Amino acid sequence: GFELGFAMASPNALVCWEAQFGDFHNTAQCIIDQFISSGQAKWVRHNGIVLLLPHGMEGMGPEHSSARPERFLQMSNDDSDAYPFSEQFEVSQLYECNWIVVNCSTPANYFHVLRRQILLPFRKPLIVLTPKSLLRHPEAKSSFDEMVSGTTFQRVIPENGLAAHAPHEVKRVIFCTGKVYYDLVKERKNQDLEKQVAITRLEQISPFPFDLLKEELEKYPGADLVWCQEEHKNSGYYDYVKPRFRTIVNHTRPIWYVGREPAAAAATGNKNTHLVSLRRFLDTAFNLEAFEGKT
Template identity: 35%
Template sequence: MERFLQLTDSREDQNPPDGDHINIHIANPTTSAQYFHLLRRQIVTPWRKPLVIVSPKILIRHSKAASKIHEFAPGTTFMPVLDDPATSTDPSKIKKLILTSGKHAYALMKERDEKKLNDTAIIRVEGLAPFPLDDLRKVLQRYSGAQKYIWSQEEPRNAGAYTFMSRRIENSLGISVAVAARPELAHTATAIGEIHEKEHNQVIADTFAF
């Protein structure tokens, strides 16, 4: 993912904010409706531009990734940022915001629900480039009482979307995000399943330890 993000001409200072004019669009959808709308948008837009979708195949079978039929209905569209549906009733109780992208969100939601943490919201950034400045600002404004911001990803710190996203979040929104990720690596992941699972569990633990 980080290689494609490095190829974009997105501005770190977001002045002016990214728009459809940037050279590559990159997305990491987590629901079937989001994936559908991305493909549909790619066809119906009057211009042609590369679209990179980095979502893994595992979400095809993930029960949480299934969408309701109304999410495909006329008037619906791709959402660059997905708010946490679990916090819709009272966002004022939220003290910690976890920002993430892709299937990692479902692991975080499972852990949050098992721990019964009612003061934590998990925000999914589905559209990475163009950087969704306005959509992200609109969602974050709901959580006026938030005191901690964490970017959590399953990739190493020097991979994934962290470097790309953290700089833009800080420069354009004035928010510094802590990071929960695997240590920096020269390769994408270990080939040993036991070590991979241990690293994954550590990332989850680190996310909720802040």
Template identity: 35%
Template structure:
């Protein structure tokens, strides 16, 4: 299973508010984009990164949204000194997930010259499209957005 943890992680007595996805193929100096997310979409992102060899992209899981873990998030970003783009990716529709809540906090942790974008499903009155094939199309689209050119609303620092 992708979301498995070794027993030792349960016995340390700590909760990690931010988890970096460490991949031996990724050199932190070559990372140009950080995709931040929360929840199951992280595993979809990791599979896509591996399949398409996006070795210039790091994935950071934000496990605690409130209070936002500024220190842990900033420490994770500092591991990648050449990042120019940060993307928040979520599986939920834009108006139902964490995007509107976390964008300000992510922006506070950015440095001069970095850009922040959104990758996810469009805003919707319902939490799901209701059809499996449409769900898969939207998932493919949000993964394409996460690794593609920034589009739409982009915040700059």
């Protein structure tokens, strides 16, 4: 509550509130629902508060794994059935949304999204899902060249490896967000599928980057489309992204789900169960025949 009031009274300050674990934001649920999500719609008051919510399936158990991104996405006000294209698409989307939900996979993008938050000519709440394991991950690094003048926040980070150089050979495009990207890249290399499988990261989930994803989908017209997440099926992002992908392709191509099975708890507290379920969905993600014959 203090941070919310401070952000409202000081719009030029970058005010951040960090939950010890993302799960613990439920103690602030009343403030999130009553003030942060709907404050502008109810009282025409802008607020630029930043919520930093540790989130990631790291085998730490049900109270230390999930910031419940599905709840924030459900309360987002963008329309899943409308492709709102305009010349100033990115800025108009940000202006019209009730809050911004991101899951950054690189230090540079994390820097840029905080910088953008204070440089915007208006204020919107920013929800940042922050995997703790990426603090020490050897692959989660950025050059300072990605943070100099002329660089900006990337809403989508497209495939830039072998698959991007020969898109006609790509059999599957995997879309994901957050730290699961690093698990997917490692598994793709182990299975020697770097030419057949492209991996694209959504760094900004809401407002949904329709324009950039349309470009990605047009690159790979003959490929399977897969959404991969480490969260359980009834959690995470799938229910939010699926209708929006279908809108982009005008319902002509399915978007398949790869991830953990539905569950009541946000995560398992058993390390072995965690690793088995990780192995299972990685196998499905790179099984190029997994969805043959399905509609």
